[in-house]
Amino acid sequence: MSNAQKLAGKIALVTGGTTGIGLASAQDFAAQGATVYITGRRQAELDAAVATITATGAAAYGIQGDVAKLEDLDRIYAEIEARSGHLDVLFANAGGGDMMPLADVTEEHFDRIFDVNVKGTLFTVQKALRLLKDGSSVILTASTTSVQGTENFSVYSASKAAVRNFARNWLLDLKPRNIRVNAVSPGPVHTPGLAGLVPEEHQSGLLGHLATLVPIGRLGQPAEVAKAVTFLASDDSSFINGIELFVDGGIAQI
Template identity: 60%
Template sequence: MSGKFDNKVVVVTGGTSGIGLATARAFAAEGASVFITGRRQAELDAAVKSIGGKTVGVQADMSKLADIDRLYDAVQQRHAQIDALFANAGGGDMLPLGAITEEHYEDIFGRNVKGVIFTVQKALPLLRDGSSVILSGSTTATMGTAAFSVYSASKAAVRNLARSWTLDLKDRGIRVNVVSPGPIKTPGLVELAGSDPAKQQGLLDYMASQTPIGRVGAPEEIAKAVLFLASDDSAFMAGADFAVDGGVAQV
């Protein structure tokens, strides 16, 4: 590895599985001091062990403001600033119009919108001028998806947050971009099909058939995009929606 993030401090929320875990590993491999969050302590401990390097885990539900404060308190005890923030924590499940409940709405918007807003806002005192903020988006933000409207709307909101915050933060030179994965083989994706392995594989096969390059992606492929957006290699990118989707929303 190049050590591109030596002496850098990086925060990855939702870092215990899937894209978040792969990204935390990639940052750690490049020399960063990495802070990850997760809602369940056992999974958090396992992730920290698997990532290795200078990794610290903070148990937190990023839809809860007190937990966000605890995260940044932990960072501040060890470091004076944050160089990159990947606001990745979130998720959602599927319900068609007619079956949407208040609980469904509150859960998804709490994690994907409220959580992202306050994860970034509460980081501002620690974010270094010229640092990079990456928000976790989705190709569903620009596409119609049956039974997935609330999740898709939450990711459309995230897309605009990056646009607006780029203007709010321009005097500090903080760049805000979105990485928008397409179908990526993660626990969160396969669990949309339930617990039956055959149904999970059927979902992956269907998504691969709908992807122009003919396969679903790997979390590590999104991690590479996040590291690019966090680095000086993307210094002229701000407010962008960086699609890593095998062409799903592009052609």
């Protein structure tokens, strides 16, 4: 095993690890020497993601589950404990949302987004505490929408603002255990989730428009966000705690 691997010997969990930023981060964790667990709600996609990660000879395991269901989280952590005994890195990434103007927001829309993005993130971290070693790293997926207004996206944006503030508070709660908690906030990244915000016939138009808004002039790639997540997971960021790391091509800075 190469000494250059940033996560050599570490045990990591990535929730929502079957696609997009989650899968790219799980791949990078594995490439950096970690044993990686990923979760996803759909077994077929989960199996495919694990096959992608292990194709390079890395150690990866998939556990089907929905982070909005506390009994699923209990089962996920029981399996990790039985196989590996502890965690060193938690990337609480599972989340999502869709667009809806204020006048059309329903209770179902609100509950669905907050159940996964806020409740799911909260209990993903809380229930991991007994497995996380002192000195572990926790990374939360926030979003540039937490600091920018976005038309028809208020519920999702509010949920991500809550996630960002979890990091500020939890670093104080976890101070006695030296567990660092940071948030990564992607801008427009070319993922199935971003494209899926609109019907298929409008996807290229949406992605093209978003690219024009980014100062760098293009969408980000999941692997670019993954590098930032790995940085926050590793000892390279040992004196970084509670931050919101924007990986956004500059869009939230203008």
